[in-house]
Amino acid sequence: MGMIGGILAGQSIAQAGVKCVFTLCGGHVAPIYIGLQMNGVRLIDTRHEAAAAHAADAWGRLTGIPGVAIVTAGPGVTNAVTGIANAYEAESPMVVIGGKVGMARLDQGSLQEMDQVSLLSSITKWRACVYDTGRIPEYLARAFHIANTGRRGTRLSRNADRHSAQSGRSQASRSQGARSRRRPVVGRSANGGKVRGDARGVASSGDRGGRRAALASPGDALDRLVRAAKIPVYLNGLGRGALPHGHPNFLSFTRKQALAKADLIILVGAEADFRLGYARGFNKDAKVVMIESDKLKMGFNVEAQLALVGNSKFIMEQITGALDSKKNEGPRGKWLAEMRSMEDDAVASIAEEMASDIFPVNPYRFGAEVAKVVDENTIIIGDGGNIVATTSKVVKLAGQKQWMDPGKFGCLGVGMPFALAAQVAYPDKRVLVVFGDGSVGFNGFEIDTAVRHNLPIVGVVGNDAAWTQIRAAQLESVGEDFAAATLLAPTRYDEFAKSLGGNGYHVESADQIAPTIEKAFAAGKPAIVNVPLNAELNGRGCRTSPPAWLSRCRRGS
Secondary structure: OOHHHHHHHHHHHHHOOOOEEEEOOOOOOHHHHHHHHHOOOEEEEOOOHHHHHHHHHHHHHHHOOOEEEEEOOOHHHHHHHHHHHHHHHHOOOEEEEEOOOOHHHOOOOOOOOOOHHHHOOOOOOOOOOOOOHHHHHHHHHHHHHHHOOOOOOEOOOOOOOOOOOOOOOOOOOOOOOOOOOOOOEEOOOOOOHHHHHHHHHHHOOOOOEEEEEOOOOOHHHHHHHHHHHOOOEEEOHHHOOOOOOOOOOEOOOOHHHHHHHOOEEEEEOOOOOHHHHHHOOOOOOOEEEEEEOOHHHOOOOOOOOEEEEOOHHHHHHHHHHHOOOOHHHOHHHHHHHHHHHHHHHHHHHOHHHHOOOOOOEOHHHHHHHHHHHOOOOEEEEEEOOHHHHHHHHHOOOOOOOOEEOOOOOOOOOOHHHHHHHHHHHOOOOEEEEEEEOOOHHHHOOHHHHHHHOOOOOEEEEEEOOEOHHHHHHHHHHOOHHHOOOOEOOOOOHHHHHHHOOOEEEEOOOHHHHHHHHHHHHHHOOOEEEEEEEOHHHHOOOOOOOOOHHHHHHHHOO
8 A cells, every 4th residue: 555545544533523543553564654644544553463453343332433353464464363253242433444455566476465355354344455546535434334334343254154054963942943033123103103112012912021221222212111011130241240240130150040930031232142151051931032223133043023123222121111110019029029139149149159269269259359449430441251150240340341251252361461452542541451371371471461551451360370260170070180281371461462562460269350450550551460269169060080080081992
């Protein structure tokens, strides 16, 4: 790309409302930096293209304006693929600009030449290659429009095989033939005649309701709906914070039991995928209502008796307006009280672990200590397996956009990149990353990026020297002798942070965790707090000896 192309690209990006771009330099894209600087757009240069893509994903989630990653040709684009795929699955608005060899040397074996557009076809909404410098503004304007329109996502076509069935299971479930036979209803006006009519059907159905919410669901409309309906609410990762911790209808430990008993299940922007057990645990007699912005998602793995397509806030308000609050004081009120009692019992069951003083630290005590430092001015980012799952159960959130994790794609390594975007977008907030010691190895070098750009991000590492989520399954199935490729060294990640110019802290007792995190924030520099975890407790219930069937195989019986 020449100088003129770079200036045009930078101008177009700025005109789209972009204030910050994430990049790793390369000769193919360097001219764009001139255009960006001429238009006052901030550049955050990362240490790996994956980090640039993850940071752009986070920017889109946090601000609603498409995040932008600029990477060089060939390996620059391939390094960004995981971040692009994660943003696609999370439906984050995002535009990726990748370099490409000039026309004069096209198909002549130039450095880093490859067919990038075809590579990205399954994990992007739209993709194109610009061959005419003068058309750069046109293509970029289209890219930003597509990224932020309809099913939001990355600038580069929908995976046609997304809903393909997996073979190898003949077990009957609610997912078989699961496409709604009802015609989807699209919200049309403030009066919402058709939607209101269907909302009355929802309002008159069921004494026990279950519910999941996605990040896009407006919290105020959700709050009014669940208070009026007196139903329990369970939030997925992207929806955490849609209702504040302590809300009378918000539960988190009893989702499985609620879905098994509910006679009305309302899914708002939540697919019945692996996170909901593919709907196999749903009460077989329950009525299922789906509220979605994308009609193609209707009936995914479970048949919907009512499919409502449109703005989730509008639809929830229509349902709330159709409710008879007095009717709900009876059966649904008792149902909510029953689930609240079960929730309280579940929380009480881990109270002893949350207060444990053992060292290395109990994972639930780790989560409880992290919870002490999280206030309404804190953005917390989860990057790991077991330790993030544990911490998420006990951290108290005050609102939306306070919690971030990879989403359903489940890729590790988002911690520091997400934190970079969060700290730039919200410079007055505290940004805390909860790491597993495996995940910190993916993009830990972005501590250097935080140091160079004066971003005082703090990370706390739950360090049990293992890929414990996988190792626990190995110990359960084949025993310790055959558990392979899941142990790590007891690395001092605090010292690693110091070597990159940040601060590092190591704790040697559970009661040091919260004060040390506070100390790290007070210092005003990027930092890592290293916390040794008890690996045996993190894999509770796992055998250390092989199961009986494996012992018989060894004996040749």
